[in-house]
Amino acid sequence: MTVDEFNQAVKLHADGVYRFVLKNIRDEEKARDIVQDSFEKLWVHRNALPVEKLKAYLYATAYHRLIDVVRKDSRMSLIEEVRTEAVHTEQYTDLHEVLNKAVLLLPNDQRSVLLLRDYEGYSYKEIAEITQLNESQVKVYIYRARVFLKNYIGKMDVLV
The missing domain is CATH 1.10.10.10 (Winged helix-like DNA-binding domain superfamily/Winged helix DNA-binding domain)
Structure with a gap:
Protein backbone atom coordinates (compact mmCIF):
# COMPACT_ATOMS: atom_id res chain seq x y z
CA MET A 1 0.00 0.00 0.00
CA THR A 2 1.36 3.39 -0.93
CA VAL A 3 1.01 6.66 0.93
CA ASP A 4 -1.59 7.84 -1.59
CA GLU A 5 -3.64 4.65 -1.11
CA PHE A 6 -3.44 5.11 2.67
CA ASN A 7 -4.58 8.73 2.41
CA GLN A 8 -7.43 7.64 0.12
CA ALA A 9 -8.44 5.01 2.71
CA VAL A 10 -8.51 7.68 5.41
CA LYS A 11 -10.75 9.89 3.24
CA LEU A 12 -13.09 7.03 2.37
CA HIS A 13 -13.41 5.18 5.67
CA ALA A 14 -12.54 7.48 8.56
CA ASP A 15 -16.07 8.87 8.97
CA GLY A 16 -17.70 5.46 8.71
CA VAL A 17 -15.36 3.87 11.25
CA TYR A 18 -15.83 6.87 13.56
CA ARG A 19 -19.65 6.63 13.40
CA PHE A 20 -19.45 2.87 13.99
CA VAL A 21 -17.29 3.31 17.09
CA LEU A 22 -19.21 6.33 18.38
CA LYS A 23 -22.51 4.46 18.08
CA ASN A 24 -21.11 1.72 20.30
CA ILE A 25 -19.10 3.70 22.83
CA ARG A 26 -20.95 7.07 22.95
CA ASP A 27 -17.81 9.01 23.84
CA GLU A 28 -16.43 11.28 21.12
CA GLU A 29 -12.88 11.49 22.47
CA LYS A 30 -12.54 7.75 22.91
CA ALA A 31 -14.08 7.18 19.48
CA ARG A 32 -11.50 9.50 17.88
CA ASP A 33 -8.70 7.70 19.73
CA ILE A 34 -9.95 4.31 18.57
CA VAL A 35 -10.19 5.47 14.95
CA GLN A 36 -6.70 6.91 15.13
CA ASP A 37 -5.36 3.67 16.66
CA SER A 38 -7.05 1.68 13.89
CA PHE A 39 -5.46 3.75 11.14
CA GLU A 40 -2.12 3.62 12.91
CA LYS A 41 -2.33 -0.17 12.98
CA LEU A 42 -3.29 -0.12 9.30
CA TRP A 43 -0.19 1.95 8.56
CA VAL A 44 2.03 -0.47 10.47
CA HIS A 45 0.61 -3.46 8.53
CA ARG A 46 0.20 -1.64 5.20
CA ASN A 47 2.66 -3.85 3.30
CA ALA A 48 1.07 -7.14 4.39
CA LEU A 49 -2.53 -6.09 3.68
CA PRO A 50 -4.18 -6.21 0.24
CA VAL A 51 -6.14 -3.08 -0.71
CA GLU A 52 -9.34 -5.12 -1.19
CA LYS A 53 -9.34 -6.14 2.50
CA LEU A 54 -8.68 -2.64 3.77
CA LYS A 55 -12.23 -1.72 4.84
CA ALA A 56 -12.84 -5.03 6.64
CA TYR A 57 -9.46 -4.74 8.36
CA LEU A 58 -10.24 -1.20 9.60
CA TYR A 59 -13.64 -2.14 11.00
CA ALA A 60 -12.30 -5.31 12.63
CA THR A 61 -9.38 -3.42 14.17
CA ALA A 62 -11.69 -0.66 15.43
CA TYR A 63 -14.06 -3.26 16.87
CA HIS A 64 -11.30 -5.08 18.75
CA ARG A 65 -9.87 -1.80 20.05
CA LEU A 66 -13.37 -0.80 21.13
CA ILE A 67 -13.68 -4.00 23.15
CA ASP A 68 -10.30 -3.33 24.78
CA VAL A 69 -11.35 0.19 25.77
CA VAL A 70 -14.67 -0.99 27.21
CA ARG A 71 -12.92 -3.68 29.25
CA LYS A 72 -10.37 -1.20 30.52
CA ASP A 73 -13.12 1.24 31.50
CA SER A 74 -15.03 -1.47 33.36
CA ARG A 75 -11.87 -2.41 35.28
CA MET A 76 -11.29 1.24 36.13
CA SER A 77 -14.85 1.60 37.39
CA LEU A 78 -14.35 -1.47 39.61
CA ILE A 79 -11.18 0.09 41.02
CA GLU A 80 -13.07 3.32 41.70
CA GLU A 81 -15.81 1.36 43.48
CA VAL A 82 -13.23 -0.30 45.68
CA ARG A 83 -11.69 3.08 46.48
CA THR A 84 -15.13 4.46 47.28
CA GLU A 85 -15.82 1.53 49.61
CA ALA A 86 -12.48 2.17 51.32
CA VAL A 87 -13.51 5.79 51.87
CA HIS A 88 -16.78 4.67 53.44
CA THR A 89 -14.85 2.32 55.72
CA GLU A 90 -12.59 5.18 56.78
CA GLN A 91 -15.61 7.34 57.56
CA TYR A 92 -17.08 4.52 59.65
CA THR A 93 -13.79 4.26 61.53
CA ASP A 94 -13.94 8.00 62.26
CA LEU A 95 -17.44 7.63 63.64
CA HIS A 96 -16.26 4.70 65.71
CA GLU A 97 -13.48 6.88 67.14
CA VAL A 98 -15.96 9.65 67.98
CA LEU A 99 -18.16 7.12 69.75
CA ASN A 100 -15.20 5.77 71.72
CA LYS A 101 -14.23 9.30 72.78
CA ALA A 102 -17.79 9.96 73.87
CA VAL A 103 -17.86 6.75 75.91
CA LEU A 104 -14.65 7.83 77.65
CA LEU A 105 -16.34 11.10 78.65
Whole structure:
Protein backbone atom coordinates (compact mmCIF):
# COMPACT_ATOMS: atom_id res chain seq x y z
CA MET A 1 0.00 0.00 0.00
CA THR A 2 1.36 3.39 -0.93
CA VAL A 3 1.01 6.66 0.93
CA ASP A 4 -1.59 7.84 -1.59
CA GLU A 5 -3.64 4.65 -1.11
CA PHE A 6 -3.44 5.11 2.67
CA ASN A 7 -4.58 8.73 2.41
CA GLN A 8 -7.43 7.64 0.12
CA ALA A 9 -8.44 5.01 2.71
CA VAL A 10 -8.51 7.68 5.41
CA LYS A 11 -10.75 9.89 3.24
CA LEU A 12 -13.09 7.03 2.37
CA HIS A 13 -13.41 5.18 5.67
CA ALA A 14 -12.54 7.48 8.56
CA ASP A 15 -16.07 8.87 8.97
CA GLY A 16 -17.70 5.46 8.71
CA VAL A 17 -15.36 3.87 11.25
CA TYR A 18 -15.83 6.87 13.56
CA ARG A 19 -19.65 6.63 13.40
CA PHE A 20 -19.45 2.87 13.99
CA VAL A 21 -17.29 3.31 17.09
CA LEU A 22 -19.21 6.33 18.38
CA LYS A 23 -22.51 4.46 18.08
CA ASN A 24 -21.11 1.72 20.30
CA ILE A 25 -19.10 3.70 22.83
CA ARG A 26 -20.95 7.07 22.95
CA ASP A 27 -17.81 9.01 23.84
CA GLU A 28 -16.43 11.28 21.12
CA GLU A 29 -12.88 11.49 22.47
CA LYS A 30 -12.54 7.75 22.91
CA ALA A 31 -14.08 7.18 19.48
CA ARG A 32 -11.50 9.50 17.88
CA ASP A 33 -8.70 7.70 19.73
CA ILE A 34 -9.95 4.31 18.57
CA VAL A 35 -10.19 5.47 14.95
CA GLN A 36 -6.70 6.91 15.13
CA ASP A 37 -5.36 3.67 16.66
CA SER A 38 -7.05 1.68 13.89
CA PHE A 39 -5.46 3.75 11.14
CA GLU A 40 -2.12 3.62 12.91
CA LYS A 41 -2.33 -0.17 12.98
CA LEU A 42 -3.29 -0.12 9.30
CA TRP A 43 -0.19 1.95 8.56
CA VAL A 44 2.03 -0.47 10.47
CA HIS A 45 0.61 -3.46 8.53
CA ARG A 46 0.20 -1.64 5.20
CA ASN A 47 2.66 -3.85 3.30
CA ALA A 48 1.07 -7.14 4.39
CA LEU A 49 -2.53 -6.09 3.68
CA PRO A 50 -4.18 -6.21 0.24
CA VAL A 51 -6.14 -3.08 -0.71
CA GLU A 52 -9.34 -5.12 -1.19
CA LYS A 53 -9.34 -6.14 2.50
CA LEU A 54 -8.68 -2.64 3.77
CA LYS A 55 -12.23 -1.72 4.84
CA ALA A 56 -12.84 -5.03 6.64
CA TYR A 57 -9.46 -4.74 8.36
CA LEU A 58 -10.24 -1.20 9.60
CA TYR A 59 -13.64 -2.14 11.00
CA ALA A 60 -12.30 -5.31 12.63
CA THR A 61 -9.38 -3.42 14.17
CA ALA A 62 -11.69 -0.66 15.43
CA TYR A 63 -14.06 -3.26 16.87
CA HIS A 64 -11.30 -5.08 18.75
CA ARG A 65 -9.87 -1.80 20.05
CA LEU A 66 -13.37 -0.80 21.13
CA ILE A 67 -13.68 -4.00 23.15
CA ASP A 68 -10.30 -3.33 24.78
CA VAL A 69 -11.35 0.19 25.77
CA VAL A 70 -14.67 -0.99 27.21
CA ARG A 71 -12.92 -3.68 29.25
CA LYS A 72 -10.37 -1.20 30.52
CA ASP A 73 -13.12 1.24 31.50
CA SER A 74 -15.03 -1.47 33.36
CA ARG A 75 -11.87 -2.41 35.28
CA MET A 76 -11.29 1.24 36.13
CA SER A 77 -14.85 1.60 37.39
CA LEU A 78 -14.35 -1.47 39.61
CA ILE A 79 -11.18 0.09 41.02
CA GLU A 80 -13.07 3.32 41.70
CA GLU A 81 -15.81 1.36 43.48
CA VAL A 82 -13.23 -0.30 45.68
CA ARG A 83 -11.69 3.08 46.48
CA THR A 84 -15.13 4.46 47.28
CA GLU A 85 -15.82 1.53 49.61
CA ALA A 86 -12.48 2.17 51.32
CA VAL A 87 -13.51 5.79 51.87
CA HIS A 88 -16.78 4.67 53.44
CA THR A 89 -14.85 2.32 55.72
CA GLU A 90 -12.59 5.18 56.78
CA GLN A 91 -15.61 7.34 57.56
CA TYR A 92 -17.08 4.52 59.65
CA THR A 93 -13.79 4.26 61.53
CA ASP A 94 -13.94 8.00 62.26
CA LEU A 95 -17.44 7.63 63.64
CA HIS A 96 -16.26 4.70 65.71
CA GLU A 97 -13.48 6.88 67.14
CA VAL A 98 -15.96 9.65 67.98
CA LEU A 99 -18.16 7.12 69.75
CA ASN A 100 -15.20 5.77 71.72
CA LYS A 101 -14.23 9.30 72.78
CA ALA A 102 -17.79 9.96 73.87
CA VAL A 103 -17.86 6.75 75.91
CA LEU A 104 -14.65 7.83 77.65
CA LEU A 105 -16.34 11.10 78.65
CA LEU A 106 -19.06 9.23 80.56
CA PRO A 107 -18.85 8.96 84.36
CA ASN A 108 -17.32 5.63 85.45
CA ASP A 109 -20.60 4.08 86.68
CA GLN A 110 -22.47 4.95 83.48
CA ARG A 111 -19.58 3.80 81.28
CA SER A 112 -19.31 0.47 83.09
CA VAL A 113 -22.98 -0.42 82.89
CA LEU A 114 -23.28 0.78 79.29
CA LEU A 115 -20.32 -1.30 78.18
CA LEU A 116 -21.61 -4.35 80.01
CA ARG A 117 -25.06 -3.98 78.47
CA ASP A 118 -24.38 -2.78 74.91
CA TYR A 119 -20.93 -4.19 74.21
CA GLU A 120 -20.90 -7.38 76.28
CA GLY A 121 -24.61 -8.19 76.13
CA TYR A 122 -25.28 -8.81 79.82
CA SER A 123 -28.83 -8.56 81.17
CA TYR A 124 -29.84 -5.88 83.67
CA LYS A 125 -29.91 -8.45 86.45
CA GLU A 126 -26.40 -9.71 85.62
CA ILE A 127 -25.06 -6.15 85.47
CA ALA A 128 -26.62 -5.40 88.86
CA GLU A 129 -24.86 -8.43 90.36
CA ILE A 130 -21.52 -7.50 88.77
CA THR A 131 -21.60 -3.82 89.77
CA GLN A 132 -23.27 -4.24 93.17
CA LEU A 133 -26.09 -1.88 92.07
CA ASN A 134 -29.80 -2.59 92.01
CA GLU A 135 -31.55 -3.14 88.66
CA SER A 136 -33.32 0.22 88.65
CA GLN A 137 -30.00 2.05 89.15
CA VAL A 138 -28.50 0.06 86.27
CA LYS A 139 -31.41 1.04 84.01
CA VAL A 140 -31.11 4.71 84.98
CA TYR A 141 -27.34 4.77 84.37
CA ILE A 142 -27.74 3.11 80.98
CA TYR A 143 -30.50 5.53 80.00
CA ARG A 144 -28.42 8.56 81.05
CA ALA A 145 -25.37 7.23 79.21
CA ARG A 146 -27.37 6.70 76.01
CA VAL A 147 -28.89 10.18 76.22
CA PHE A 148 -25.41 11.68 76.67
CA LEU A 149 -24.05 9.73 73.69
CA LYS A 150 -27.00 10.70 71.52
CA ASN A 151 -26.54 14.38 72.34
CA TYR A 152 -22.77 14.23 71.93
CA ILE A 153 -22.91 12.50 68.53
CA GLY A 154 -25.79 14.77 67.49
CA LYS A 155 -23.57 17.78 68.16
CA MET A 156 -20.76 16.16 66.17
CA ASP A 157 -23.18 15.63 63.28
CA VAL A 158 -23.90 19.36 63.17
CA LEU A 159 -20.19 20.15 63.17
CA VAL A 160 -19.43 17.70 60.36
